[in-house]
Amino acid sequence: MFNYQKYEKKYYLPPTLSYDWVKKETVEKAPIWCSVDLRDGNQALPIPMNLEEKLEMFQLLVDIGFKEIEVAFPAASDTEFNLLRTLIDNNMIPDDVTIMVITQAREHIIRRTFEAIQGAPKAIVHLYNSTSEAQRRQVFKKTKEEIKQIAVDGAILVKELAEETGGDIYFQYSPESFPGTEVEYALDICNSVLDIWKPIPEHKAIINIPTTVENAMPHIYASQIEYIHKNLSYREAVTLSIHPHNDRGCGVSDAEFGVLAGAERVEGTLFGIGERTGNVDLITLAMNMYSQGYDPELNFSNLDAIRKKYEGLTRTTVHERQPYSGDLVFTAFSGSHQDAISKGMKYRRENKLEKWDVPYIPVDPADLGRNYQTDVIRINSQSGKGGIGYILESNYGIKLPYKMNEEMGYLTKKVSDETNKELSAEEIYLVFIDHYVDYYPSFQVVDYQFNKNGEQKVTLTLLKDNQQIEIHGKGTGSLDAVSNALQEYFGIDYNLEVYEQHSLGKSSLAEASAQIGISHQGRMYWGxxxxxxxxxxxxxxxxxxxxxxEVF
Structure with missing residues (x-):
């Protein structure tokens, strides 16, 4: 049964509420980005990455610009441990990149973690234990004080081993399952851990607040983060971090609101790949900043290539509607949308605009390595004349008169409807050629000769019914003479209403295109x-x- 009454809210409000974060308009400064693709993202894959794939992924993250990368849970498996040793022993970690490893607050796991990072130039040891009311009651069967002691004991051991190990080691603590934890209790544990570590501004600790399972609206999370931000001990010596998941589909909002509320660091994954519905998508967060005119300090200028590499390494598929990175996110099939985009692109060209402002397209697809011709407007039975005209012009340089473009739109949509498929640019071009260029069911002209003696005269050689016929005509100009010859020979009467021509290229050898519309008995016919x-x-x-x- 679909029984909503078996559920109730599972989150906790902070003891005091303030909404200072609401007064901020947007995220203007990039937070510290920490990729957890190699750990949190990897553990969510049906087939986790092997060592070679992980090394490739690490390099991809470095190339994008991540300065903090959680690379492993080294005590979890030999592959995780060996990844650390490979990176460290082969000096594969750039000087400006800090690796992070995660460990539960359990002695043997902490010790194994420090074995893994021995010799690392710089590392973050990420300590966590679960703190939620449900886990305290159901899983651990421990009191609040007992759960806090687990965190404190872990913090003590981490500090001791760091002093023994030497090197530049930073500490991070996460009250895992925070969304189901009383906020003031989570704060108490974090401050107790900080009392052990005693961070200083020159060597900060990280307090990371995860939405392990998202169970409240984003403004609730922001209020929780703001409370912790304002009441955290050693605040000037602590980097406040967040780690949103996406169970309610609000991971991006949680992250953006969390940063407005005081967080300085965000953990997430590329494309949001992670447990259950995933982690927050760092690409979306970064590109949201980019689209508002702020530097996200991550480089997604070749997002298609990044996506293809990521899909190959993880054996996952990025959804076609994934923000910014999906195949169809810059694509319009709707006729009205296509018309607006086409006109917007034309307006941009004609006015030589520097700022991006095109209807229905929030960022310039070219900034992400996308192609206007193949990505922006695609044609199916829902499309309109504007989109079809845009395809012909952007791919082939063909500009159709308005009414001809309208007729071409109906023809193309009919083909798409009858074949029940999207049409490629080439297929649209072939519809144009078949219906307007190579259309000679009754006759065709195989040759013509002009002779100007006062007025323009023409001799036309026609091919009709497999026979060549020579006819003559005269007029005020060359095309008028041809038209008069055809009307006289066939005994027909029409008016030449529209005549347009343009070059299909910039060189002197470029082909030209001509479009003609004639009217006959109240109807237009196009060629x-x-x-x-x-x-x-x-x-x-x-x-x-x-x-x-319709006279032949």
């Missing part, structure tokens, strides 16, 4: 021609349009 010779293109267009008349 197009493509040729290096603009007159040949124009004759092609006229002949294709005349072939469409």
């Amino acid at each position: 197009a021609g493509i040729n290096q010779d603009i007159m040949k293109a124009s004759v092609q267009a006229l002949v294709a349009a005349v072939n469409k008349l």
Whole structure:
């Protein structure tokens, strides 16, 4: 049964509430980013990465710009331990990158962790134990004081081993399962741990507040973080960190609100890959800053390549609608959206705008290595004339008159509807060629000769019913002479209403495109021609349009 009455809220409000974070408009300064892809992300994979894959992932994270990387739970397996030793023994850790290792507050695990980081130039030891009311009662069967003592004992041992090990070692503590923990109790444990470590501003400790299981709205989490931020001991010597998960789908909001509330550091993963519904997606967080005009200090200028490498290493697939990185996030199928985007892109070009401001597209796809021609507008049966015209112009340089573009839109959507599929740019181009350029069901012109003696005269050689026929005409100009010859020979009457031409390239050898619209008995008929010779293109267009008349 779908029984909502079996559930109740499981979060705790801080003893005092303040909403100073609400007064801040947006995240303007990049927090310290810590990638946990190699640990938290990896443990969520059905097939965890092997050593070689982890080393590749580490290098990918370094290339993106992460300065803190949680690389392993070294006591968990030999692969985790060996990753640490490989990185350290082969001097693979850049000078400006700090690795992090995680350990439960258990003696043998802590000792194994310090064995793993022996010789590391710089490292963060991340200590945690679970503090929630449910886990205290159901799992550990311990009192608050007993749970706090686990954290304190772990902190003492971590400090002792760090002094014995030497090197530049930083400490981090997380009250795991924080969302189900009384806020003032979590704060008490964190301050008790800090009393052991006694951090100084020149060598800060990290207090990390995780949404291990997201169970409240983002503003609740922000209020909890603000309370801890304002009441944390040694505050000037502590980096307040957050580690959002995404069980309610609010991981990004938790992170952004948490930073507004006082957090200076965010742990997460690329694409949000993590336990259950995942960790917070650091790409989304960074790109949200970027889209507001602030430097996220991470480089996603080749996001497609990053995604492909990540998918290969983790054997996962990034969803096509994943913010910023999915295949379809910059794509419009809707006709009205396509029309607005097409006009917006044209406006941007014509006005040579520096600032990005295009309807329906929050950031420039080119900034992420995406392609306007293949990513921004794609065509199916829901698309409109604006999008189809944009595809032809951006891919092939073909600019259609408004009414012709409208007719082309209906033709293309019909093809998509009948085939029940999205059409590629090439398929759209072929629809254009088949219906407007290579359209000679009744006759075609195989040759023409002009002779100007006062007025323009033309001799046309037609191919009709597999026979060549020579006809003549005259007019005020070349195209007028061709049109008059066709009307006289076939005994038809139409008006040449629209004639447009343009080059398909910038060189002198570029082909030209001509579009012609003729009216007959209240209806428009369209044709197009493509040729290096603009007159040949124009004759092609006229002949294709005349072939469409319902008189043959």
